[in-house]
Every structure is written in structure tokens, then in C-alpha cells.
Amino acid sequence: MRMGFCSKNNMAKLSLLSLLAIVLLSCNSLKKVEDDEYLVIKNTIYADSIKVNNEELQSLIYQKPNSTVLGYPLRLNLYNLAKENPDSSFNAWLYKKENRKNRLTKLLSAKQVNRLGESFAVKGLSNWLKDIGEAPTVLDTTRTRLSLARLSAFYQGMGYFTNNTTYEIDTTKQNKKAKINYHIKLGDPYMIDSLGNNILSTAIDSLYFLNSANSLVKEGQQFNLSNFNKERERLTGIFRNNGIRNFQESSITFDILRDTTKSADDQKMNITLNIGDLKTRGENEVTTSAYKVEKINKINIYTDYLSTHINDSIYTIDYRNYTIHYSKNFDIKPKTLANAIFFKKDSIYRDVDKIRTSRQLNALNIFKYPNIIFEADSTSNNVNTNIYLAPKSKYSLGTNFEVSRSNLRRLGVGIGTTLLIRNIFKGAENLSISADGAYGLLSNNTFEANYFSEFGGDITLDFPRIWFPFINTSRIIPNYTLPKTRVAIGTSFQNNIGLDKQTFNTVLGYNWVPSDFVNHNVELLNIQFVRNVNSNRFFNVYNNTYERLDDIADNYENEPSLSEFFESNTDATNPKLIIPVGTTGFIDAIQNRTISSTTEDFNNVVLIEERRKRLTENNLIFTTNYTFNKTNRTGIIDNTFYQFRWKIESAGNLLSAFSSVVPFNKNDQEQLLVFGVPFSQYIKNEFEYVKYWDLSRSNVLAARVFLGIAIPYGNSDNIPFVRSYFAGGSNDNRAWFPYSLGPGSVSAVNDFNEANLKIAANLEYRFPIVGDIKGAIFADVGNIWNVLDNVEDSAATFDSIDSLKDIALGTGLGLRYDFTYFLFRLDLGFKTYNPAEIQSERWFRDYNFANSVLQIGINYPF
Structure with missing residues (x-):
């Protein structure tokens, strides 16, 4: 019956998709191309008869083919659906029949008939289709010649000054489409024969020769205009970081002399570097003055620049050669500002000092904006520095509200609030106090009550330095790296959510950022205590595990000694184990051999009991970890970059070492106890690499690789549930729901499947569709396994390289809408290769809409 239903359902969906495909394919992309016109469908560039695939070159061509979505010109066909002159079409329809307008006027009124002509259905729809669509790119040979001139200029900038350019258009009258081929015959490039200089300023002259060895323009090099621009930027940076505060990049010019009378085999050029004086534009004239090396003289800091207090309320203090002006309205420790x-004072001016100062002052999060102004002394080479600061409000209150729904929660409402107190101890320390709560209705009758609740709070203190007892960390981690120490403590309480966990956690962590591309984070102490309040609910919450146990108990329901463990008012043919008395009693009877059982049943019950104990025991996790992040991304619009993250975490070692000094109590399993709870001990290592490729015209290929492993040892033989890995979900393998994939080839026997080894990789092609709507095609591979822990199931463990055959593959389609500040994402995943099936039926067995998974997410998954 199920197969028949699925077949009919699929046939209906297939018919709908077929109809949609027919509609799309029936659109005529040449509808608005006149008989004497051609639609440009392709541009090809050849340099010396070699095809060039270069996005920078393609961007120089004026007439680009219409955009496509997976090869289909969607925006062009949407544009073609719009009426060219909807007003004329409406009037033609209105007056086509003699009495039509009169009848409509009597029925609606003359005013409403006129409004009908301006309505969305008549006019607005066509305008909307034109806005989201794309007009056909019709061949224009004038623009083709302009494109050719651009291509010629591009190669001239690379030294091919004698290049010749032509184009040819491949057209056919039948389909009215054109392909344009651009041909560039490069010739021989010009080479730099000699490099001279003409530097007017003696201060700059010495700086230049000290750094000339690293010049990007060298003798014997092929001429390339981009090298000259980069050299100007390099020299400007050197001069401005060596005292030439007001150096202008426009002062650097190059004289390029090439002898056009020489033979083609002797294409050489002589280059002269010119660095002129400082030019200042006045009202009526331009004046020049020599560049000079400036030194920092007096440094004034105004901490309350926007204060409305009168002048006599401003106080002054000198600290480390800084003069600090402050008011009683805002007070801060001088040492904090100095750092x-x-x-x-008396050091030469450096641009990098200005950048680092602005960056650090902003990072303090107590000032609105820093304003740094320099005043040059006309009689000397000194410059005074004035730093104006406007403090932010001391108190800041933020709130958030959310509505949620899931397979466990019918409806949930959450609210949170955060109070931020800035500069609480006058050293730019910021204290954050937050509280949040959620309340709602449950989707099932797992518990007696039909509601859930969750609430918690956190207190976090940030201060702008690395705090470590008895060590001057500024020598190791300089202040310009934005050092920060964070101390946090928090708790949360759940009611009617799983086993009703109570969590307490505290963190002492450090963070510093040496550059815009590298970030270091150390959590010296990360302590988490998890208490399961209602562990007797285990079989109510983990229904799959209960069903497995109850299926085993069916084989022993006639045992007289077990009768009290089964419900008496249930169906006599299938009595159910009572929770928790019956489940506990049956497990004890099997494990203690009170009744005889098969070896298979005994082993399965032992596995179930081991999992129950693991998921219901309280956890004390005492860790230290380090995370390294690196990227070369230059901004949010940069789509050609990489990101690398490495994290290593160690748990329990400090407590284990302490136990050798102070003896700890032990439980029956010889585990060391702290406050009656066995602490976790493991080592965890993670690697993640993300790479983006910009394929042109907002088409992006993105890939991610992840490897994580956590190995228990010493006081533990498994990893705490909250620190283990799972597979599936909107940011992982999207063809499976969270926790439903793995481990290994296990067929999701548990409600929440997790393990301590994870391998994953994702590949996603992203493309624009219409306006802010974007699409994606993706492939996700990966799985989780148990390794070096107490799990012995061969199907769930990673034993050798052969275990990689259990890597799952999910493929699918995505639809996204960009709201500018965030992106809403829908992904439909299909199980392409499912390791939970038998070997011969793993490929495409569930590859259909009935078994697809719809994932909802915010922003890109990676």
C-alpha cells in the first residue's frame, strides 16, 4: 500500500514538473528581437589564436549575453512575457467591441474603468516583469568595436603596445542569434631596459634607496601597468610609515620612453621614476613645499569631547607623555587610554600607529568614534596630535523576541533581554547581564503536562587586556592585536524538555587579533556541569530505544516473574513495559540472569542499558581549548577566498593531575569523582577548511571540508553527549534530519544518534535567479563513527579505511532570499547514497520527493 501511494504521489509531482518544464521551454527568447536584429548568445576572446577564459577580460566587453539559470534564460523570458505597450493593448481591448466601454462604465463607473487600465493586472504586471526581467542583448556593432578598443588597451597595459585586434560575428538568419569572436594578435611585448629616478626631496630620496631592492618595477621585466600602480602604493606606504605624514600618492609619476623606430626584435623602454614635492591647493593657486620627516610632539587626549559642560569643568592630567583632558561626567583610567x-612622543610619525590607535579605541566599545587630528608646527618638523573621543552611553538595554516551532514543540514563544554596563571599573571593562526564557506547547503527549518552559541567564565581563597572574602578557601579545579577556558564568533550566537538564557553566577565555585575517582564541578554563533532573524519563523521551527494548521483552512476556513489569490494562497480545518500573526491572532481570535469555537479547539489553546510563548520568566537563582562525577574505562582497579553522581541546587533565595530590573518591567503575560526579577526560581535535571561487556574474562555487575526532581516556570511556558529533541538518548533510544519520551503517536506531568521529565535505554551486532570489545545487557527503571508545558495534565503528564506504551522499536544490542583513534559506535534500541500506540498495533507493528532506536555515551553511 505504501509503495502504491508513493508511486501515485510521485506521478502527480512528476506531471506538475513536466507541465512547468513545458511552460518554461515554450517561451520564445527571440520574441522581442526584430527580424533584422540578432541576439548575442556568446562572446569568445582569442589571444594569438588561443582561447582566453578570463573574467577580467570578459568584464571589458560592453554587450554580454543574457544571464541564465542552469542554462535557461529565465530573466530574458520573464521580460518577454511583459507587454511592450500595456496602455495601447488595454485601449485596443476596451474599444474592440462597440459597447464594451459603456457596459463597464455603467457597471463600475468611468473613474474605475480608468483605474482598471492602471491596475497591476493590466499595467503593473508588465512593469514588474520588466523590472525583474532582462531585456534581450541585441547585437550592436558600434559597441562591439568599443569592446575591441577596451581589449586592445588592456593588452597595451601588459606591454603589448603593437597588438592588432579584429572581430568576427557568427550569425544565422534562421535563429537570429549571434556569436562574437574577438581576436587579438599580441605581437612581442616591450621590456624595461633601464630604470632611472628623479627625486626632489632629500628626505624621500634616502628612504627610497633604502627600500629600492624590493621594487615591483625592475630592469629586464616585461612592461605591466599594474606593477607601476602597485609600486606607487608600496612607496606611499613606506613614506607614510617613516615620518612623511602628508605624502600624496599623486606625487609619484613614471616617465615611459619607448623607441618606436627600432626593430620588432628590440622593443625596449626606459623608465624614469619621478617623486615631486608636496602640492597644496589654495583658493586661487597651487603651492609646493618639500616633504619632510615629522616627529610626534605633544599628544592631547580629550575623553569627553561632546560634553556640554563649561570649560572650567574640564580637568587635565599628564600620564606617560600624554595630556589627558577629562570631565567628571566621564572618567577612565589613564593607563587604559595609554595602552x-x-x-x-619624539618618535617619527607612522600611518600604522594611527590605524592601530583607531582600531583599538573602537574595540574598547566605550567610545562612539575616535577622531585623530594632527597639527603641524610650521617652524619645525614636529606635529601635535589631538585625539577626540565621544563616550557611548554607560547603560544599554537590548531585547529580542522569537516564535519557534519544531517536531517537539507545537508552538514556542521566547523573550530575552541584555543589559550592558560600559566602563564599569573605569578601565574599559564592560559587564553584560542577560536573561532569557521560552514557554510553549508540546507537539506530543510524551509528558503528563502539554507545555514546556526554559529559562536561563548569563553574566559576562570583558576587559581589554590579557589577564594572567604575575606575567606581563603585553610583551608576548602586543596591545595592537586587540587583546581581550572574558569571564563568564551562566545557567539554564529546562522543564518538560528531554530529561529536564540543568546546566551551569563558567568560562575564562582570551582573544587577540594580530591582523584582519588571523584570530586566536584561548579558553583557559571552560567548566560545564550538566545535571539531568528527571533521568527516569529516559524511555519516555527516547522512544526508539524504548521500542527496541519492548520488542525484546515481547519474547519474555509469559515469564511469571516479569508479569508485574507489563501494563495490565493493555492488549493481552502485546503488553507494554511500564516506564520506569518495568523497563528497569526487565533490564535488571536480563543482566542479573534472573531469567534465561539468548545471547543476542542479552547483548542488546546490555547495549541499551549502557546508552541509558551514559545519557542520564550527570556530566562535569573541565576543559582547556585553543582555536586558530585564518582567512584571506577582504570583505563581504569578496567571493574568492579561503577560511581555515583549527581547534584542539583537552578535558579533565587538570583534575586528573590534582587527584594525585588530593585523593578523590571513586565509584564502582573506578572513576574519579568530583562532588560525586565522574569528570570527563578526553582530547578533541577539529579541522575545517572553506574555499570560495567566483565564477563570474554572481555565480559562486563554495566547498567545505571538516574532520573532527574526540578520544576518551583515563577517567572516561566515552564522550559526553553535549561534546559529541552528529550528522544531518540544515548546515551539514541536508538529505538527513539532525541526529538521524549514522553512526556508520547503523540505520538510525536511536532518537539522537551521535559519535566521536566525524568526516564531512560539502560542495555548493550558488547562482542568481531573479532580483534578491538566489538558487543553489549542492552535494553533501559525510558520516559519524565511534572510534576508541566503549562502543563495539562493528557497523557503528571506524575500523579501517574500508569504513569510508559508509560515507553518506546527499544532493539537492536550494532556494534563498536575500534580505540584505540576513539570508533566508530553503534546501531540499535527496538521499543519493544511504549507507544504512544493504550494500546492493544504497544508491538512489530513496531518491524521490516522498523521502526528501526540507531544511530551513538562516544564512549560508558555510
Whole structure:
């Protein structure tokens, strides 16, 4: 019956998709291309008869083919659906029949008839289709010649000054489509024969020769205009970081002399570097003055620049050659300001000091914006520095509200609030106090009550330095790396959610950022205590595990000694184990051999009991971890970059070492106890690499690889549930729901499947569709396994390289809408290769809409 239902359902969906495909394919992309016109469908560039696939070159062509979605010109066909002149079409329809307008006027009124002509259905729809669509790219040979000139100029910038360009258009009258081929005959490039200089400023002259060895323009090099631009940027940076505060990049020019009378085999050029004086534009004239090396003289810091207090309420203090002006309205420790400012009296001016100062002052999160102004002394080479600061409000209150729904929660409402107190101890310390709660209705009758609740709170203190007793960390981690120490403590309480966990956690962590591309994070102490309040609910919550146990108990329901463990008012043919008395009693009877059982049943009951104990025991996790992040992304619009993350975490070692000094109590399993709870001990290592490729015209290929492993030892033979890995979900393998994949080839026997080894990789092609709507095609591979822990099931463990055959493959389609500040995502995943099936039926067995998985997410998965 199920197969028949699925077949009919699939046939209906297939018919719908077929109809949609027919509609799309029936659109005529040439509808608005006149008989004497051609639609440009392809541009090809050849340099010396070699095809060039270069996005920068393609961007120089004026007439680009219409965009496509997976090869289909969707925006063009949407544009073609719009009426060219909807007003004329409406009037033609209105007056086509003699009495039509009169009848409509009597029925609606003359005013409403006119409004009908301006309505969305008549006019607005066509305008909307034109806005989201794309007009056909019709061949224009004038623009083709302009494109050719651009291509020629591009190669001239690379030294091919004698290049010749032509184009040819491949057209056919039948389909009115054109392919344009651009041909560039490069010739021989010009080479730099000699490199001279003409530097007017003696201060710059010495700086230039000290750094000339690293010049990007060298003798014997092929001429390339981009190298000259990069050299100007390099020299400007050197000069401005060596005292030439007001150096202008426009002062650097190059004289390029090429001898056009020489033979083609002797295409050489002579280059002269010119660095002129400082030019200042006045009202009526331009004046020049020599560049000079400036030194920092007096440094003034105004901490309450926007204060409305009168002048006599401003106080002054000198600290480390800084003059600090402050008011009673805002007070901050001088040392905090000194650590955030990198200008030093009597040192030469450096641009990098200005950048680092602005960056650090912003990172303190107590000032609105820093304003740094320099005043040059006309009689000397000194410059005074004035730093104006406007403090932010001391108190800031934020709230958030959310509505949620899931397979466990019919409806949930959550609210949270955060109070931020800035500069609480006058050293730029920021205290954050947050509280949040959620309340709602459950989707099932797992518990007697039909509601759930959850609430918690956190207190976090951030201060702008690395705090470590008895060590001056600024020598190891400089202040310009934005050092920060964070101390946090928090708790949360659940009611009618799983086993009703109570969680207490505290963190002492450090973070510093040496550059815009590297980030270091250390959590010296991360302590988490998890208490399961209602562990006797285990079989109510983990229904799959209960069903497995109850199926085993069916084989022993006629045992007289077990009768009290089964419900008396249930169906006599299939009595159910009572929770928790019956489940506990049956497990004890099997494990203690009170009744005889098969070896298979005994082993399965032992496995179930081991999992129950593991998931219901309280956890004390005492860890230290380090995370390294690196990227070369230059901004949010950069789509050609990589990201690398490495994290290593160690748990329990400090407590284990302490136990050798102070004896700890032990439980029956010889585990060391802290406050009556066995602490976890493991080592965990994670690697993640993300790479983006910009394929042109907002088409992006993104890939991710992840490897994580956590190995228990010493005081533990498994990993705590909250620190283990799972597979599936909107940011992982999207063809499976969270916790439903693995481990290994196990067929999701538990409600929440997790393990301590994870391998995953994702590949996603992203493309624009219409406006802010974007699409994606993706493939996700990966799985989880148990390794080096107490799980012995061969189907769930990673034993050798052969275990990689159990890697799952999910493929699918995605639809996204970009709201600018966030992106809403829908992904439909299909199980392409399912390791939970038998070997011969793993490929495409559940590859259909009936077994597809719809994932909802916010922002991109990676």
C-alpha cells in the first residue's frame, strides 16, 4: 500500500514538473528581437589564436549575453512575457467591441474603468516583469568595436603596445542569434631596459634607496601597468610609515620612453621614476613645499569631547607623555587610554600607529568614534596630535523576541533581554547581564503536562587586556592585536524538555587579533556541569530505544516473574513495559540472569542499558581549548577566498593531575569523582577548511571540508553527549534530519544518534535567479563513527579505511532570499547514497520527493 501511494504521489509531482518544464521551454527568447536584429548568445576572446577564459577580460566587453539559470534564460523570458505597450493593448481591448466601454462604465463607473487600465493586472504586471526581467542583448556593432578598443588597451597595459585586434560575428538568419569572436594578435611585448629616478626631496630620496631592492618595477621585466600602480602604493606606504605624514600618492609619476623606430626584435623602454614635492591647493593657486620627516610632539587626549559642560569643568592630567583632558561626567583610567594609543612622543610619525590607535579605541566599545587630528608646527618638523573621543552611553538595554516551532514543540514563544554596563571599573571593562526564557506547547503527549518552559541567564565581563597572574602578557601579545579577556558564568533550566537538564557553566577565555585575517582564541578554563533532573524519563523521551527494548521483552512476556513489569490494562497480545518500573526491572532481570535469555537479547539489553546510563548520568566537563582562525577574505562582497579553522581541546587533565595530590573518591567503575560526579577526560581535535571561487556574474562555487575526532581516556570511556558529533541538518548533510544519520551503517536506531568521529565535505554551486532570489545545487557527503571508545558495534565503528564506504551522499536544490542583513534559506535534500541500506540498495533507493528532506536555515551553511 505504501509503495502504491508513493508511486501515485510521485506521478502527480512528476506531471506538475513536466507541465512547468513545458511552460518554461515554450517561451520564445527571440520574441522581442526584430527580424533584422540578432541576439548575442556568446562572446569568445582569442589571444594569438588561443582561447582566453578570463573574467577580467570578459568584464571589458560592453554587450554580454543574457544571464541564465542552469542554462535557461529565465530573466530574458520573464521580460518577454511583459507587454511592450500595456496602455495601447488595454485601449485596443476596451474599444474592440462597440459597447464594451459603456457596459463597464455603467457597471463600475468611468473613474474605475480608468483605474482598471492602471491596475497591476493590466499595467503593473508588465512593469514588474520588466523590472525583474532582462531585456534581450541585441547585437550592436558600434559597441562591439568599443569592446575591441577596451581589449586592445588592456593588452597595451601588459606591454603589448603593437597588438592588432579584429572581430568576427557568427550569425544565422534562421535563429537570429549571434556569436562574437574577438581576436587579438599580441605581437612581442616591450621590456624595461633601464630604470632611472628623479627625486626632489632629500628626505624621500634616502628612504627610497633604502627600500629600492624590493621594487615591483625592475630592469629586464616585461612592461605591466599594474606593477607601476602597485609600486606607487608600496612607496606611499613606506613614506607614510617613516615620518612623511602628508605624502600624496599623486606625487609619484613614471616617465615611459619607448623607441618606436627600432626593430620588432628590440622593443625596449626606459623608465624614469619621478617623486615631486608636496602640492597644496589654495583658493586661487597651487603651492609646493618639500616633504619632510615629522616627529610626534605633544599628544592631547580629550575623553569627553561632546560634553556640554563649561570649560572650567574640564580637568587635565599628564600620564606617560600624554595630556589627558577629562570631565567628571566621564572618567577612565589613564593607563587604559595609554595602552590603546600607539603614538609616542619624539618618535617619527607612522600611518600604522594611527590605524592601530583607531582600531583599538573602537574595540574598547566605550567610545562612539575616535577622531585623530594632527597639527603641524610650521617652524619645525614636529606635529601635535589631538585625539577626540565621544563616550557611548554607560547603560544599554537590548531585547529580542522569537516564535519557534519544531517536531517537539507545537508552538514556542521566547523573550530575552541584555543589559550592558560600559566602563564599569573605569578601565574599559564592560559587564553584560542577560536573561532569557521560552514557554510553549508540546507537539506530543510524551509528558503528563502539554507545555514546556526554559529559562536561563548569563553574566559576562570583558576587559581589554590579557589577564594572567604575575606575567606581563603585553610583551608576548602586543596591545595592537586587540587583546581581550572574558569571564563568564551562566545557567539554564529546562522543564518538560528531554530529561529536564540543568546546566551551569563558567568560562575564562582570551582573544587577540594580530591582523584582519588571523584570530586566536584561548579558553583557559571552560567548566560545564550538566545535571539531568528527571533521568527516569529516559524511555519516555527516547522512544526508539524504548521500542527496541519492548520488542525484546515481547519474547519474555509469559515469564511469571516479569508479569508485574507489563501494563495490565493493555492488549493481552502485546503488553507494554511500564516506564520506569518495568523497563528497569526487565533490564535488571536480563543482566542479573534472573531469567534465561539468548545471547543476542542479552547483548542488546546490555547495549541499551549502557546508552541509558551514559545519557542520564550527570556530566562535569573541565576543559582547556585553543582555536586558530585564518582567512584571506577582504570583505563581504569578496567571493574568492579561503577560511581555515583549527581547534584542539583537552578535558579533565587538570583534575586528573590534582587527584594525585588530593585523593578523590571513586565509584564502582573506578572513576574519579568530583562532588560525586565522574569528570570527563578526553582530547578533541577539529579541522575545517572553506574555499570560495567566483565564477563570474554572481555565480559562486563554495566547498567545505571538516574532520573532527574526540578520544576518551583515563577517567572516561566515552564522550559526553553535549561534546559529541552528529550528522544531518540544515548546515551539514541536508538529505538527513539532525541526529538521524549514522553512526556508520547503523540505520538510525536511536532518537539522537551521535559519535566521536566525524568526516564531512560539502560542495555548493550558488547562482542568481531573479532580483534578491538566489538558487543553489549542492552535494553533501559525510558520516559519524565511534572510534576508541566503549562502543563495539562493528557497523557503528571506524575500523579501517574500508569504513569510508559508509560515507553518506546527499544532493539537492536550494532556494534563498536575500534580505540584505540576513539570508533566508530553503534546501531540499535527496538521499543519493544511504549507507544504512544493504550494500546492493544504497544508491538512489530513496531518491524521490516522498523521502526528501526540507531544511530551513538562516544564512549560508558555510
